[in-house]
Amino acid sequence: MTFIDFINFHIVPGVVLGSIYAVGAIGITMVFGILRFAHLAHGDLATMGAFIALSTMGLFGASPWVGLPVAMIFAAAIAVGIDKTFYDYLRDRPKILTVMASLGVALMLRSVVQVVWGVDSTTYQRGIVRPDEYFGILLRDRELYTLLAVATIVIGLEAFLRKSKWGKAMRAMSDNPDLARLSGVDNRHVTMLTWAIVGALCAAAGFLLGLNNELNSMMGWHLLLPMFAAAILGGVGRVEGALLGGLIVGIAEELSVLILPGQYKAATAFVILLLILLVRPRGLLNGKVL
């Protein structure tokens, strides 16, 4: 295997995949950090976002990218609605009950997808796209745009969290919730804002996965483990950690076939997860341990 093949067939897909994981993992790390529970419906919300984008695209008959903002808005609204309906009343009870409720929500979201959109695999764009060559590196337009979209999302989110008043409030809530409340930050506003952002991120992750692959009703559930592995690897509560974690998990999965039989590829994320819990539970960037 030449070096350029290694880059093209292991690193490039790993980076594309990893950046999609990252978008999902950022949402997970935000829920984990700010609302302090593991959100198991994350993957299925991503599935729903991906399908909303598909329907939007069908409605306008345009490029799938038209569907992305619409799906993000819808998914944000759905996430806020889910919180109000299913998580809010559990707020003062042990957090683990909310984790459990999110498992139930995952099932509900999935069944809605299955009833509305069916269980067949489908795609945004038919046909195949051969890659263009940039200095020997093979990249498709959609992969380039995926990386651009992920970069935009991450930079935009970072700017929001660093510069805006409410972004800082979210960070404060993640950092020290009691103190944030003492400072007069309204818990409910932060919670709502968090869900809106997390929902939008879910939709983006689902959309980007669908764009680079097929859509089906189980796609999000299969994303869950890699996303959690990425979030914990990077350090819970760390946006930049989730990005780093996502990339590492994505690349590791693509490299795993060099040493493991192909069918164990899906186990890579989990092995990383268990190792990091064993060796450095705070993650690479020193996140929280709940």
Place this chain on the structure above:
Amino acid sequence: MSALLSMQAVRGGYGDADILQGVSITVAPREIVVIVGPNGAGKSTAMKAVFGLLHVRGGQILFDGDDITGWAPNRIVKRGVCYVPQVDNVFREMTVHENFEMGAFLRKGDLDAAYDRVYGLFPDLRAKRKALAGDLSGGQRQMVAMGRALMLDPKLLLLDEPTAGLSPKYMEQIFTITRDVRDSGVSIMLVEQHAKQALAFCDRGYVLATGANRHEGTGAALLADREVAQMFLGG
């Protein structure tokens, strides 16, 4: 002298059991009041009762003419009381300046004057404004915590053991700053373990034991009181 804060025979606790068995404390404007007492006397609990973090089951808490008994903390904050907890009192992963910004979260309009005031009170922090609060030393962190609380321009500042774990040098510094804060027009209620030093610098003091008032008076008077000295000042 009309009191800014007046706790009258307050009873209450976190769960069903009452920790406070009738505590009465008043704080006048521009006054530093220290609460001392042995471990488990209910010092911090009394302070938390003011800030609405407790089930108050008896008595009354008046602040600046309002009965604030049973108010939620965020309402009390808006009324002009700020609380600095003993531990976890800064946002560790935010910069010093961001900590101050969070302190002023509820304030609208131009905050330059407020920043000037806190950096004026804590000149050391001006150079460290971009540093993460979690990376600072204990004493500096305590200053950040006080600064954060002062950003709201409170009438009353509640400090829960601000000198715990600090070196004598920093303890002195904190006390000096506390006086400066008072001089800038803020009343202060302070819970302290270092009773001797605290009574020496405060205006008035209260000694609590087993959830009730035991002694009160000016700092100097309490220091001179033999019973107080025997109780926990170690002779």
Place this chain on the structure above:
Amino acid sequence: MELIGLANYAIFMGILIGIYALLALGLNIQWGLTGLFNAGIAGFFAVGAYASAIITSPHVAGRVGGFELPIVVGWMGAIVFAGLIAWPIGKVCLRFRSDYLAIATIGVAEIIRLVIKSEDWLTGSSRGITGIPRPFGELDYVASQLAYLGLVIAAVAVVYFLLERQLKSPWGRMMRAIRDNEAAAAAMGKQIEARRLQAFIFGAAVMGLAGALFVHFNRSITPEAIDPMIATFLIWIMLILGGSGNNRGAILGAIVIWLLWSVSEMITDRLPTDVALQAKYIRIFVVGLALQLVLRFRPEGILPEEQARQTAR
């Protein structure tokens, strides 16, 4: 519908309910008693099922096994291996809050599934293991089903009584104290970790036994049996609905949920085919919703934990 058919089906349901009741009891040790969120029940179930299958099935070229040992040995093996698998997972994850355990156990179940699907030499991979003996298997259909039902009921009864005894022992009281008071748990330090690990392993072992009962009932096992929908999520809902912390609640939950799950299927199957397909998915929606409703309106379940709650905080 005829009487004999209904009776036969009732026996069959009884067997399955018994197996699910065991899973729910195992989960009750982990969650109800200790507060450990195991989201990988299917994995421990599978380990038990395969362990017993390998121990008792006839020889097949290219795969370990062919020991053809007595079924009782198979069951013991199921209990031991499921417990052994639980040990390292608990060791790593029990230090943290239960969220991590939830994610880790989802992952463990996934890895167990992958190993079972991939390792010819161990599990026959996707072909599975067949020719597994069933106790009383040589009797007539009805008699054999009845006998097996008796066996399952006996297993549930034994586990139930052992658990009840354990629950009332100092061990059980301590576990509840740990669950209800994190601070006390932290104060007691290392020992707590060991106790929680014990509970996690005990629970996993009971799940392994359920797997063994399942595999001998079906006389075969393939990787598809490790479907998290059935072998994990449904069990959770059984326990939450029945009343976590209460062993009788766990059993009752298994009965109620399996009846609902099964009877609702009879109804959906009678709908026109197109609608029936949709109804299948709606049923899963209803399962999710049921969980939410129980959490909201009767969080203590049908049969609440018996011990009086400590003073409210």
Place this chain on the structure above:
Amino acid sequence: MKLKSTAALIGSIIGASLLAATPAHAQNVKIGLLSGITGPIAAMAPPMIAASQLAVAHVNEQGGIGKGGKLEVVVGDSACNPQNATDAATKAVNIDRAVGIVGPACSGAVLAAANSVAVPAGALLITASGTSPQITSINDKDLVFRTVPSDDYQGRALARTLKGRDITKVAVAFLNNDYGKGLAEAFKAEFESLGGTIAGYSGHEGSKASYRSDLAELAKGGADTLVIFDYGDGTGLTILRQALENNFFKTFIGADGMKSDAVIRELGADNLGTFFTSSPVGEASSSLESFNKAFTAAGQSPDAIFTTTSYDAAFLMALAIEKAGGDNAKLAESLRAVSSAPGEPIMAGEWAKAKKLIAEGKDIDYKGAAGDHEFDKNGDVPGTYAFFKVSGGTYESLGEMK
């Protein structure tokens, strides 16, 4: 063994008393139709069910069962797992008193339903999609049949065909389940025994987002041809797409699972000039044609996987019931009689003709849409396969495979 005999006693007492309470049989006859409606093959289930329903419709339109009785269908969800399969089969056999079961889908489900329900309860089971070689070896008291050939046959036939087309070096990517792995193993054994080289051999899990690294590994062996044992409306599509997009391999071979409309729809016929698949076909093409026509008229695609076998399974079940004339103990025997030569040939859809011949006591031989269905002693059919290419937006046969 006191317990055992007691249990037997109780069982037989209850059984006897319940039997005594059983009313006389109604004229209508029920069969269970089990499929993986939910679960991993949910996408494939609806056309399979529709095909079986079509066979039942043909039966009922053309005279029904016996003297004016109807064939009733109880649909059940085997969900591709043993738990659901045994539950659905037990319901069908006990509650609905179905005399036989068409299905279930997925080999694990078939094994469980056969071992723990159909065989002990004495119900005939014909699966239309359980292709695992394991099913051959069930100790089945001659009650378990299948209208779909074991993967073993197809894998071997495909190996011979490739060898015949002078393809001597291939890489194999298979979905790690009973279907993909069964085919891959049979193919590998036959291909290597014929002197071919397997230059890459790797299983994969479904639902991963990228298979490029897997493909790169497979391509290392230097083969030009990739054999994909997977589903064309699932992971197989992803693998084929990524292989095409990245110029891994020149020629692509799939088995029946890959012969999916989804492949043409999603990738475009233009890109599939070097894509070939094998698939079981009916050798009596008139039977297949009439099925195709009827199924198309019902608004379904006859190219969907396992539709012909599903039709045949239900039709054969009906024939066996008719032939047995109400004696359910003779169902299996009757099935063998109506399906095997000699006898008057019956094509798909020809229920009236078959019914008449059976009534006259004449021997018939059903030649199904999916093939002749000469069951061997294990209840397996050898199957006939054709090799397909993509042409004009659909699959076009290149002739039968030997």
